Amino acid sequence: MxxxxxxxxxxxxxxxxxxxxxxxxxxxxxxxxxxxxxxxxxxxxxxxxxxxxxxxxxxxxxxxxxxxxxxxxxxxxxxxxxxxxxxxxxxxxxxxxxxxxxxxxxxxxxxxxxxxxxxxxxxFMRRFDAEYQQLKAALDAGGLGRPLMLHQRHRNTATPGHFTERMMITDSAAHEMDVTRWLTGHEIAAVQVVKPAPLPTSMNGVPDPQLVILETTGGAVADVELYRNAGFGDQVQCEAVCEHGTARIGDGHAMVVQAAGRWGGAIPQDYLTRFRAAYDREVQAWVDATLAGRVVGPSSWDGYAAAAACEAGVTAQATGVRTVVELADDEPF
Amino acid sequence: MxxxxxxxxxxxxxxxxxxxxxxxxxxxxxxxxxxxxxxxxxxxxxxxxxxxxxxxxxxxxxxxxxxxxxxxxxxxxxxxxxxxxxxxxxxxxxxxxxxxxxxxxxxxxxxxxxxxxxxxxxxFMRRFDAEYQQLKAALDAGGLGRPLMLHQRHRNTATPGHFTERMMITDSAAHEMDVTRWLTGHEIAAVQVVKPAPLPTSMNGVPDPQLVILETTGGAVADVELYRNAGFGDQVQCEAVCEHGTARIGDGHAMVVQAAGRWGGAIPQDYLTRFRAAYDREVQAWVDATLAGRVVGPSSWDGYAAAAACEAGVTAQATGVRTVVELADDEPF
Amino acid sequence: MxxxxxxxxxxxxxxxxxxxxxxxxxxxxxxxxxxxxxxxxxxxxxxxxxxxxxxxxxxxxxxxxxxxxxxxxxxxxxxxxxxxxxxxxxxxxxxxxxxxxxxxxxxxxxxxxxxxxxxxxxxFMRRFDAEYQQLKAALDAGGLGRPLMLHQRHRNTATPGHFTERMMITDSAAHEMDVTRWLTGHEIAAVQVVKPAPLPTSMNGVPDPQLVILETTGGAVADVELYRNAGFGDQVQCEAVCEHGTARIGDGHAMVVQAAGRWGGAIPQDYLTRFRAAYDREVQAWVDATLAGRVVGPSSWDGYAAAAACEAGVTAQATGVRTVVELADDEPF
Amino acid sequence: MxxxxxxxxxxxxxxxxxxxxxxxxxxxxxxxxxxxxxxxxxxxxxxxxxxxxxxxxxxxxxxxxxxxxxxxxxxxxxxxxxxxxxxxxxxxxxxxxxxxxxxxxxxxxxxxxxxxxxxxxxxFMRRFDAEYQQLKAALDAGGLGRPLMLHQRHRNTATPGHFTERMMITDSAAHEMDVTRWLTGHEIAAVQVVKPAPLPTSMNGVPDPQLVILETTGGAVADVELYRNAGFGDQVQCEAVCEHGTARIGDGHAMVVQAAGRWGGAIPQDYLTRFRAAYDREVQAWVDATLAGRVVGPSSWDGYAAAAACEAGVTAQATGVRTVVELADDEPF
Missing domain, CATH: 3.40.50.720 (NAD(P)-binding Rossmann-like Domain)
Incomplete structure (x- = not known):
């Protein structure tokens, strides 16, 4: 049920x-x-x-x-x-x-x-974001040591006119308050805010961007750039600076770690991992279309054409020479 | 139903x-x-x-x-x-x-x-992969012009011992046969295969990697590196080389386009786009836990602690000075 | 002279x-x-x-x-x-x-x-670094608008034991003091320093890393992470957050700009630009070797072997078929 | 002398x-x-x-x-x-x-x-390019195993009208002929060329791009995309696919290696390495200006202003509070 x-x-x-x-x-x-x-x-x-x-x-x-x-x-x-x-x-x-x-x-x-x-x-849905979960796992694994600083960026393309300055904290920074607590395992001990000047004319004079600095009960320091009218896009980034290296997420790809003289990330080890989301979307699309009485996606002709090309490929592979594909020309539908 | x-x-x-x-x-x-x-x-x-x-x-x-x-x-x-x-x-x-x-x-x-x-x-589930769909959309949009070449890499970490050489084509390259047809809108016209030598000792002597070269009925050329025992991971990449630029996917992040003297990609414009998968996972996790009689994820204490930190933040924002967070010390559960 | x-x-x-x-x-x-x-x-x-x-x-x-x-x-x-x-x-x-x-x-x-x-x-040699010069040029060009924030990272692999805490400022942050002045065209108006705790045992108890926050006379805010014992490498980064976008350097490649919904960078337009440093190193290597009475680098045989391969290539190009390279087998020296 | x-x-x-x-x-x-x-x-x-x-x-x-x-x-x-x-x-x-x-x-x-x-x-100046030298060193170090394939891209922004088809080989591919020989240590054994159709109207009908496939005496396979009118820029890339991983250069940053489940690169370990080119340019600029009777670069005022900001910084560091910078207002020159 x-x-x-x-x-x-x-x-x-x-x-x-x-x-x-x-x-x-x-x-x-x-x-x-x-x-x-x-x-x-x-x-x-x-x-x-x-x-x-x-x-x-x-x-x-x-x-x-x-x-x-x-x-x-x-x-x-x-x-x-x-x-x-x-x-x-x-x-x-x-x-x-x-x-x-x-x-x-x-x-x-x-x-x-x-x-x-x-x-x-x-x-606090960031705890369910794949990149934040990678970051949390990297910190918990312990190889990077204790997190000493967090550098966070929280940028939005644009913000409605009714937005007030205190919402920079209660609506935007609230996410980083939780992320900072979650990643460090500490409570927030103190906060300060530094603002560029002069005031922009956007957002009814609300100063934007602002820099929030958090200190935790365990002695970590976190800075947060809040930028509600960044203009160029919606972007959330976090870099944890630890005793033995850094880990960074939010650049549009998976986590990048810096440690022991190298920067880099992990490569998926399995095609079900690499393409899990594609499989989910494929089957969901099939279910949705079927419920709607339609058929979408690659057709039986697509399956046939691939089979014909593969036959030529197997011959080319065995003979070492260029092999022409034999294909019927009566694609239906 | x-x-x-x-x-x-x-x-x-x-x-x-x-x-x-x-x-x-x-x-x-x-x-x-x-x-x-x-x-x-x-x-x-x-x-x-x-x-x-x-x-x-x-x-x-x-x-x-x-x-x-x-x-x-x-x-x-x-x-x-x-x-x-x-x-x-x-x-x-x-x-x-x-x-x-x-x-x-x-x-x-x-x-x-x-x-x-x-x-x-x-x-052919690649047609449902978000990156392949970006690539298809970029080609269909027309700004890059006609696709002239496709460079494709199809790498697997390892392959079981029963794998035969013809499966390099029928099992692996079959995906690129379909992708090449789908992206160009052409049929495959001819195939050839070039193999490094001497033979590796892995996979019962099946030559690996192999380079497959496809020519389409519309005159495009596609090369495919098939590497079943790449060792380092599972990786599928595709670069379309077009009249006015290139578009590349499979590097672990969203599509990168080269055109008009610049390389780069798109930034999400909306947090629901940026975090859609996180929201899905959050609600699915809640449903799964609830059906199992459990509660997971951020607690009411997490909500309270964030609220307390935000209160200090609003004060810090208004006064410009470092503000200490007042927090109860009786976290339940 | x-x-x-x-x-x-x-x-x-x-x-x-x-x-x-x-x-x-x-x-x-x-x-x-x-x-x-x-x-x-x-x-x-x-x-x-x-x-x-x-x-x-x-x-x-x-x-x-x-x-x-x-x-x-x-x-x-x-x-x-x-x-x-x-x-x-x-x-x-x-x-x-x-x-x-x-x-x-x-x-x-x-x-x-x-x-x-x-x-x-x-x-202050950063003003002569190619990436800093790109960043300065991007800011001066005006398209990104006024710089509002600078996020800077200044990390060193390790630091000698005689290093004192005030040298975090006078030796390390001094660079960012100048960079901040140079990039914004403002003077530094105020400084504060926030430090993680508890103190590390490295560097005779000098707190490391430290976060320095600068405010300029023109109202920009700059934060600087100073990390003298980062362990993983020597790294200097700077991101300028402006009215209409950001520009970032120091990730090991050329400047990345975010603006108008896209991230990316420039592609060199000329091979003399792309390979200027290689040409310089080539001619310097030749001069150095010659002054030392030696000959290094690609030999006349290398020139001959390339010419032979090119001859086969021209034939292959004209005929469309695989062409074997004819090469003598008496490489001298 | x-x-x-x-x-x-x-x-x-x-x-x-x-x-x-x-x-x-x-x-x-x-x-x-x-x-x-x-x-x-x-x-x-x-x-x-x-x-x-x-x-x-x-x-x-x-x-x-x-x-x-x-x-x-x-x-x-x-x-x-x-x-x-x-x-x-x-x-x-x-x-x-x-x-x-x-x-x-x-x-x-x-x-x-x-x-x-x-x-x-x-x-053959690519042998003196820093990235090609990194790639050569990585292959010679042996950890990646024998190179099995090379994927190379050789793209130019535009090409003069007098360019002939055979120059695609003798002028462009000649570089990759040498690079392939140098990186593998083999001679080129055979060449073939595959061209997209129909012919473009650019370059007096010279087919562009072209795909060149090289086989070496040691059994490696190299493909080369030659694209003389790529339009978007000048770009030279090379990926070596080896027994135990790949190494790739030419993406506008230092070499990226894929091996053992991870992708990534090296971080400079020393500021003289990170900034060697900046130091060279700084001293060269000073010498050039001095020979021309001029003084350029950061002035004594820049040195003074940084010293004043550092003094405030040292106070801020010791006291933990925001410290205002005291600066004279009579900048000369």
């Missing part, structure tokens, strides 16, 4: 999660959606088999078939939905921030503690 | 497809598996809800709930299974090769033609 | 400059060397035609044939040598630091001002 | 060598130049102290002060100049090709053999 999920909040992020559960991942289905703009929820539910639409989180959580909750509403609405989910004992995936401030977040910690067992996963 | 799939052949490739349909993709379930080693099929079916095991393809295709067929048995068994699927009008995803030789492959083309509509997708 | 140079200081750096003037560059010769360890100076002078050795800078500057002075003695000895050179009106190339502190450096500025014309070039 | 060089041929290549000897390398001077367009030779000689101009090679070789000869005239003129130099016993650096065909090249080999000692270095 697939997991029945209630999705609370159907803005950009929530709608993307609904699509994800419906068409990209395995083992779950969306059975209820909630949004204070209930029309938006209704439109989304209309495309989903057996999904109900609601005007608030409480109603969605009480809908039939709900086994778990995904919270993607604005941050200020999180506390109420979280407490309701905890009261019902439902597992929750809550988009970050958990709540907008430390006091309310601590109330959630306490409510879950009273429940006596973990129910909440917070949506 | 999910698509009911019969998987024919439960060796390495078939078992991987069963796992893929069961745990990685959306909209399908495995309802029947077949293998001449029926014990192997039974073991696999035992872990799947409502899945039956069979000793041959015909039985599996006739099993209740079968809407479509995935063929992953050895190549010589494909023809019979394909014809049976066509007879039943079932959509098929058939692992490459379609069949082991051109004559039998052409029989499949004709059988499908008689049916009057496409039923078969052949498993 | 070549320029007659007096080299003051014959330690590692000074001896390298003597070798450079003698064997690598054009238009100058070393006519005098000075070192308080006069034996060291004498040993160096013995290998140089017409070069005299001296125990102090004043004597070397007064030696016959001296047209210019290169100062490579320890920093505290610079002021005296500089003032003497200014008194004699001699052009000076002075290794950094100009002098060890601001007050003495300002005395040099004043002495040169009194002279009424520039005589001194300070050895 | 510097080596007195006669330069025969003062076209693009010859003039560049004259400039090189005059201003870039150490230990030699041009004492004679020859060109059948004697006006061109005269113009060049006029800028050089004590250099005579001649209408033919013989006259130049007989000029006073000639110790060695650099031949940069068109290929058909090489034989006569080479034989004359051998008759005089003069060391020669001869631009490639040695001579235009195998028979005449072999006459040179025999003439030098009769002389009983090597006099000739042929201008």
């Amino acid at each position: 697939p997991l029945g999920v209630a999705v609370v909040g159907t803005g950009k992020m929530g709608a993307d999660h609904v699509r994800r559960i419906d068409t990209a991942i395995s083992g779950a289905r969306v059975v209820a959606v909630a949004d204070i703009e209930v029309e938006r929820a209704r439109k989304l539910a209309a495309d989903l088999d057996g999904c109900t639409a609601h005007a608030d989180a409480a109603a969605a959580l009480a809908a039939p078939g709900v086994d778990a909750v995904l919270i993607a509403s604005p941050g200020p609405a999180h506390e109420e939905a979280l407490l309701r989910a905890l009261a019902l004992g439902l597992p929750v995936l809550c988009e970050k921030p958990l709540t907008p401030d430390a006091a309310s977040a601590y109330r959630i910690v306490e409510a879950e503690r009273r429940l006596g067992r973990r129910r909440i996963q917070v949506g | 999910p698509l009911g799939v019969a998987v024919v052949g439960t060796g390495k490739m078939g078992a991987d497809h069963v796992r893929r349909i069961d745990t990685a993709i959306s909209g399908a379930r495995v309802v029947a598996v077949a293998d001449i080693e029926v014990e192997r099929a039974r073991k696999l079916a035992a872990d799947l809800d409502g899945c039956t095991a069979h000793a041959d393809a015909a039985a599996a295709l006739a099993a209740p709930g079968v809407d479509a067929v995935l063929i992953a048995s050895p190549g010589p068994a494909h023809e019979e299974a394909l014809l049976r699927a066509l007879a039943l009008g079932l959509p098929v995803l058939c692992e490459k090769p379609l069949t082991p030789d051109a004559a039998s492959a052409y029989r499949i083309v004709e059988a499908e033609r008689r049916l009057g509509r496409r039923r078969i997708q052949v498993g | 070549p320029l007659g140079v007096a080299v003051v200081g014959t330690g590692k750096m000074g001896a390298d400059h003597v070798r450079r003037i003698d064997t690598a560059i054009s238009g100058a010769r070393v006519v005098a060397v000075a070192d308080i360890e006069v034996e060291r100076a004498r040993k160096l002078a013995a290998d140089l035609d017409g070069c005299t050795a001296h125990a102090d800078a004043a004597a070397a500057l007064a030696a016959p044939g001296v047209d210019a002075v290169l100062i490579a003695s320890p920093g505290p000895a610079h002021e005296e040598a500089l003032l003497r050179a200014l008194a004699l009106g001699l052009p000076v190339l002075c290794e950094k630091p100009l002098t060890p502190d601001a007050a003495s450096a300002y005395r040099i500025v004043e002495a040169e001002r009194r002279l009424g014309r520039r005589r001194i070039q300070v050895g | 510097p080596l007195g060089v006669a330069v025969v041929g003062t076209g693009k290549m010859g003039a560049d060598h004259v400039r090189r000897i005059d201003t870039a390398i150490s230990g030699a001077r041009v004492v004679a130049v020859a060109d059948i367009e004697v006006e061109r030779a005269r113009k060049l000689a006029a800028d050089l102290d004590g250099c005579t101009a001649h209408a033919d090679a013989a006259a130049a070789l007989a000029a006073p002060g000639v110790d060695a000869v650099l031949i940069a005239s068109p290929g058909p003129a090489h034989e006569e100049a080479l034989l004359r130099a051998l008759a005089l016993g003069l060391p020669v650096l001869c631009e490639k090709p040695l001579t235009p065909d195998a028979a005449s090249a072999y006459r040179i080999v025999e003439a030098e053999r009769r002389l009983g000692r090597r006099r000739i270095q042929v201008g």
